[in-house]
Amino acid sequence: MRLLALKSGPDILKFLTSLEKDSKALIEDIATLAIYSNQSYDNLWNLTLDERVIFTKIIKDKISLEKGIKPKNELTQEMI
Amino acid sequence: MQNTVEQINPLKAYFRKPGLWVKLPSQGKFYNQKPTDLNDMGEIPIYPLTAKDELILKNADALLNGHAITQVIKSCAPSIMDPENMPAVDLDSILVAIKRCTYGEHMNVTTKCDCENAKETNIRIDLNALISDIKVIDEIAPIELENGIKVFIKPVTVKNILSLNWVQYEQVRSLQLAEQQNLDEKSKMAVLQKSYTALTNESVKVVSGCIDTVLLPDGTAVSDASLIEEWVVDLSKPDYSNLERSIMDTNTKGITKEFTVHCAECNNNYTSTLDLNPTTFFA
Numbered sequence: 001m002r003l004l005a006l007k008s009g010p011d012i013l014k015f016l017t018s019l020e021k022d023s024k025a026l027i028e029d030i031a032t033l034a035i036y037s038n039q040s041y042d043n044l045w046n047l048t049l050d051e052r053v054i055f056t057k058i059i060k061d062k063i064s065l066e067k068g069i070k071p072k073n074e075l076t077q078e079m080i
Numbered sequence: 081m082q083n084t085v086e087q088i089n090p091l092k093a094y095f096r097k098p099g100l101w102v103k104l105p106s107q108g109k110f111y112n113q114k115p116t117d118l119n120d121m122g123e124i125p126i127y128p129l130t131a132k133d134e135l136i137l138k139n140a141d142a143l144l145n146g147h148a149i150t151q152v153i154k155s156c157a158p159s160i161m162d163p164e165n166m167p168a169v170d171l172d173s174i175l176v177a178i179k180r181c182t183y184g185e186h187m188n189v190t191t192k193c194d195c196e197n198a199k200e201t202n203i204r205i206d207l208n209a210l211i212s213d214i215k216v217i218d219e220i221a222p223i224e225l226e227n228g229i230k231v232f233i234k235p236v237t238v239k240n241i242l243s244l245n246w247v248q249y250e251q252v253r254s255l256q257l258a259e260q261q262n263l264d265e266k267s268k269m270a271v272l273q274k275s276y277t278a279l280t281n282e283s284v285k286v287v288s289g290c291i292d293t294v295l296l297p298d299g300t301a302v303s304d305a306s307l308i309e310e311w312v313v314d315l316s317k318p319d320y321s322n323l324e325r326s327i328m329d330t331n332t333k334g335i336t337k338e339f340t341v342h343c344a345e346c347n348n349n350y351t352s353t354l355d356l357n358p359t360t361f362f363a
Contacts, residue, residue, distance in 0.1 A: 015140075023138040026135055029131075046131070048182060049183065
């Protein structure tokens with residue numbers, strides 16, 4: 001196990017802190033997506049990374065369009 | 081009246097699509113319940129991690145007690161009904177496939193040469209190449225001991241590896257505690273002895289758990305797990321080591337973990353090993 005490989009207390013603490021930080025970042029991502037997309041927070045947890053990237057891009061484009069800015073790159077089948 | 085009609089979930093068409101199909105080194109052998117979607121080529125479908133799966137892989141407790149691994153297998157390799165009892169050699173291939181279909185075809189690895197002025201080298205590993213090079217376990221030949229006994233073994237299971245890791249972690253923790261509490265030498269030795277016994281017991285349990293049948297020279301076959309464990313405890317050191325080595329060898333098939341790296345400092349090539357431990361692998 002990686003925890004066993006870590007030799008000192010500070011190493012373990014650093015690893016645990018990084019896990020906690022990553023978790024918080026992920027929760028923040030999903031919460032942001034839920035707020036901007038008006039989708040259920042629970043459902044968004046079932047999205048994969050690729051889907052989240054596409055979802056985020058489309059939301060950004062939608063916001064840009066609403067502001068009157070035309071998105072530079074439209075999503076194409078190739079990009080998916 | 082019992083309803084025998086199988087219910088079809090109307091949401092099934094909207095489920096995740098498989099990212100790729102991966103060849104199982106075991107080809108579906110050594111399972112209590114054969115993987116459901118195993119095709120003729122010995123492959124199963126693998127799905128990418130969801131955000132929920134990624135979150136569980138960030139939980140230190142779940143990583144330590146093995147819950148994270150079994151949950152992720154259930155989510156990303158649903159063909160495997162009982163992840164705890166699957167051969168550990170298949171787990172490696174599945175983890176690489178999950179990584180490939182979630183994060184893309186390359187994986188960055190940091191290695192360091194043994195030479196004096198070595199610096200860390202970052203290299204990119206092609207996960208597609210690893211997956212296409214998965215080696216299948218052929219028939220496992222029985223081990224013949226000097227006294228004529230033939231031992232038929234099976235690969236280590238995920239449960240074996242997890243329990244061994246857990247015992248190892250607990251023992252390291254108790255040793256660290258003994259160090260912090262400034263115990264006298266005699267008490268420290270007692271803790272060390274206790275740890276050694278716990279690890280040995282677990283190791284014996286793993287080895288005996290990986291023995292399918294013991295065939296005696298007179299043709300008698302013994303398959304009872306408790307009788308086998310009793311026999312393993314009583315084995316001589318060379319016979320035990322022979323068995324242990326052969327069992328662990330079954331785990332070296334599947335994904336090729338070794339790769340060659342060029343050291344810019346000493347200008348030599350050295351061999352490094354890919355760490356497929358889930359705690360590191362998805363961190």
